[in-house]
Amino acid sequence: MLFDNEIFQITLLSLQVSALATLISLLIGLPFGTWLALGNFRGRSFVLSIVNTGMALPPVVVGLLVAMTLWRSGPLGGLRLIYTPVAIIIAQTVISAPVVMGLTAAALASLDPRLQQQLLGLGASRPQMIWYLWREARLPLLAALMAGFGSVISEVGASMMVGGNIKGQTRVLTTAIVLETSKGEFGNALALSALLLILTYLINLALTLIQQKGRKR
Amino acid sequence: MSELISIKDLLIQRNGRNVLKIKSLEIQRGETLAIVGPNGAGKSTLLLALAHLIRPKHGEILFNGRPIHQMDDLEYRRKISFVFQDPLLMDMTVYHNIALGLKFRGTDKDETHMRVGRWSQAIGVESLLARRAGQLSGGEAQRVSLARAFVLDPELLLMDEPFSAVDPPTRAQLLKDLSTLLSQDHRTTIFVTHNLSEAAQVGSRMAVIINGELKQVGTPQEIKLAPADKSVEEFLKEL
Numbered sequence: 001m002l003f004d005n006e007i008f009q010i011t012l013l014s015l016q017v018s019a020l021a022t023l024i025s026l027l028i029g030l031p032f033g034t035w036l037a038l039g040n041f042r043g044r045s046f047v048l049s050i051v052n053t054g055m056a057l058p059p060v061v062v063g064l065l066v067a068m069t070l071w072r073s074g075p076l077g078g079l080r081l082i083y084t085p086v087a088i089i090i091a092q093t094v095i096s097a098p099v100v101m102g103l104t105a106a107a108l109a110s111l112d113p114r115l116q117q118q119l120l121g122l123g124a125s126r127p128q129m130i131w132y133l134w135r136e137a138r139l140p141l142l143a144a145l146m147a148g149f150g151s152v153i154s155e156v157g158a159s160m161m162v163g164g165n166i167k168g169q170t171r172v173l174t175t176a177i178v179l180e181t182s183k184g185e186f187g188n189a190l191a192l193s194a195l196l197l198i199l200t201y202l203i204n205l206a207l208t209l210i211q212q213k214g215r216k217r
Numbered sequence: 218m219s220e221l222i223s224i225k226d227l228l229i230q231r232n233g234r235n236v237l238k239i240k241s242l243e244i245q246r247g248e249t250l251a252i253v254g255p256n257g258a259g260k261s262t263l264l265l266a267l268a269h270l271i272r273p274k275h276g277e278i279l280f281n282g283r284p285i286h287q288m289d290d291l292e293y294r295r296k297i298s299f300v301f302q303d304p305l306l307m308d309m310t311v312y313h314n315i316a317l318g319l320k321f322r323g324t325d326k327d328e329t330h331m332r333v334g335r336w337s338q339a340i341g342v343e344s345l346l347a348r349r350a351g352q353l354s355g356g357e358a359q360r361v362s363l364a365r366a367f368v369l370d371p372e373l374l375l376m377d378e379p380f381s382a383v384d385p386p387t388r389a390q391l392l393k394d395l396s397t398l399l400s401q402d403h404r405t406t407i408f409v410t411h412n413l414s415e416a417a418q419v420g421s422r423m424a425v426i427i428n429g430e431l432k433q434v435g436t437p438q439e440i441k442l443a444p445a446d447k448s449v450e451e452f453l454k455e456l
Contacts, residue, residue, distance in 0.1 A: 114305055117270050121299025122318035123369065125291055132317075136308055 006167075011195060014172040017085050018153040021092035025100045025148050028093075030141075033104025034130060038116065048105065054098025059091075060157030066091040067161045083164040088172065091158035096148040103144030107137040142211040146204055153200055173199075220282075221246040221373060221405045222267065227276035229262055237262045239276070239431040242424065247403040251420025251437075253410055255452060259429040260409040264375045267407065268299050280373070295322060298371035302378045304358035306350035311342060311361050314350055318369045332368050339398065340364040356387035363395065367402075374406040380415075392418055413437070413453065425449050 036048055068074050070082040070090070081087045111133060119129040134141060156174035163170035165179060173196045180189040222244035229237040237259035244250050252260045265271045267278060269285050277284045285293050298318065306314050312333060319329045337343040342360050345353065353361065359379060366374060379395075380388040396419050399406055408419050416423050417437035424434045425445070433445035444450040 112303075112305060114301060114303070117265070117268075118299065118301055118305040120270060120294060121268055121297070121301075121375070122365065123291070123295040123298075123321045125321070128321050132307065 007192070007195070009168065010171050010173055010176050010192075011199065013085060013170075014153065014174070014196075015199065017088045017159075017172060018092060018149060021089050021096055021152050022100075022145065022149045024089070024093045025096035026145060028097045029100025029144070029148070030104055030134075033101040033144075034108060034134070036101070036105040037108035038130075038133075048102075051098050051102045051105065055102045057095055057098065058157065059095055059155035059159075060161065062091050062094045063158035063161030066094060066158065070162060082162060083166060083170055085163070085170055087162040088159045088170060091162045092152040092155065095155060095158060096152045099151050100144050100148040103147055104141060107140035107144060108133055110140065111137055139211055142207055146207050149203065149207075150200065153196070153203075219246050220244065221280065223279040223282075225277055225279070227266065227278065228274045229259075229266055229271065230274045231262075235429055237266070237426070237429045239263070242431060242434065244405060244407065246405055248422060249399050249406040249408060249420045251408045251410060251416035251423045252426060253413060253416045253423055253452075254426035255455075256411060258426045260411075260426050261377050262429075263426065264299070264377050264407065264409055267373070268297055268375055269293055295369075296371060297373040297375060298366040298369045300362050300366045300374070300376040300379045302381055304350075304355075304362040306353070306358055306361060306365075308350060310346065311337075311348050311350065311353070312346040314361055315342075315346075315364045315368055318365060322369075332370075333364075336364045336368040340367065341394070355383045356391065359383055359391060363391075367398075367404075372405065374404050376406065376408045378409050378411070381410075381412075395419060425452065427452055 033051075036044065036051065066087065067082065069076050070079070070087050071077055072080075072082070081090070115133065115136065116129060119132055124132065154174065156178055159165075159170075159172050160175050160178065163172065163175065165171050165175040171179075173192055177189050177192045177196070180186075180192060220243045222242075224239050224242040226241075227237065227239040228235060252263060254260050262271065266273055269278075269290060272286070277286065279285070280288065280293065280296070307317065315333045315337060316329050319332065324332075333346070334343070337346055340360050340363050342357065342364055345357060345361065350358065350361070359382070363379070366376075380391045383391065392415060399419065406419075408416070410416050410419075420437070422434060423437050423440055425432045425440060427448045432449050433440055440449070441453065444453055
């Protein structure tokens with residue numbers, strides 16, 4: 001059986017890397033998704049189709065590409081990030097950012113297009129208009145955040161490839177589950193799986209409560 | 218009265234197609250001009266151009282003698298107010314909806330409170346201030362959108378068929394209240410409608426737009442008695 005301290009460390013690292021990756025995805029995905037939804041430029045549909053494809057990126061493929069980039073002989077090898085938590089954050093951001101981006105664009109596109117004109121007609125500056133559009137679409141935007149977090153807390157392929165599942169350094173809940181299963185320690189694997197599910201549930205419960213509070217306001 | 222708006226040689230295109238052509242149109246300060254015409258004639262396009270939300274292909278719109286394309290976009294938009302066909306209220310209370318434009322302008326809380334109180338009373342929505350926008354009927358929501366526009370004390374009020382989405386009895390009451398308000402307030406207003414009696418009730422003058430062209434401007438009586446051409450005559454007959 002894994003030691004309690006080790007479980008705590010693995011759980012904490014899982015939450016840290018996934019939360020940071022989701023936060024970075026939000027910082028990239030929210031403005032870019034807004035630009036995609038509100039912009040009127042040539043090639044918009046093409047960019048949108050790329051983002052939508054990105055929402056279905058297989059984590060193992062992302063892991064491979066990020067690993068090749070961060071590998072010693074790769075273009076960013078000099079940064080010595082491979083097999084570090086930072087590498088996992090980078091890979092998870094690549095997985096999560098298109099999800100947040102695509103769902104942000106969809107959330108804003110679902111609003112009445114005249115709402116933009118109405119806000120501008122009431123004297124809103126462009127940042128004020130965008131802020132109030134986000135406010136109006138806050139429920140689907142929170143769903144985008146939940147989907148972004150869900151896509152990374154549960155992935156294993158990318159974390160395994162760029163993190164290496166090193167004990168005490170880059171082992172996260174999903175990679176630990178794979179390891180315990182490969183060792184035939186199904187009890188440990190099941191216990192870790194239950195822990196992962198409970199954590200994911202608690203985080204989504206908190207976000208859902210915020211979302212529903214917003215609906216009642 | 219002096220001119221607040223002057224339009225010269227205006228041409229607006231959409232996808233390379235002419236959608237509105239106006240050689241010349243003046244709107245006097247304090248008057249209510251009703252724009253009438255069939256659906257798709259270009260009436261709403263004119264309002265969007267006046268609000269500087271779409272750019273003309275050529276020609277200019279002068280506001281107080283200054284071309285609006287030379288004015289700061291935000292500064293100009295904050296001199297006007299727009300009421301759309303649908304209320305397009307935000308998911309917040311009626312009070313916050315009415316105060317929204319004031320918030321954009323950074324108006325302080327006391328001033329906001331005073332102005333929201335005054336206009337919600339004038340438009341008959343003071344009992345609704347604590348309600349959520351989603352809890353309002355169509356007529357109530359449109360009254361709130363009127364209060365939201367008037368509270369800004371705009372130099373120019375643009376209204377795009379504001380009562381077309383409400384039932385006839387509510388529409389008649391809203392029109393009556395708006396006409397009273399405008400006759401007391403003397404605010405320069407452009408009111409788009411495809412209903413001639415609405416236009417005659419609200420507007421001191423009428424402008425007829427058909428197929429993207431301004432055909433005639435005059436009092437409702439003048440237009441009824443002497444239509445400028447066959448298309449205006451046909452349009453009046455259809456009504």
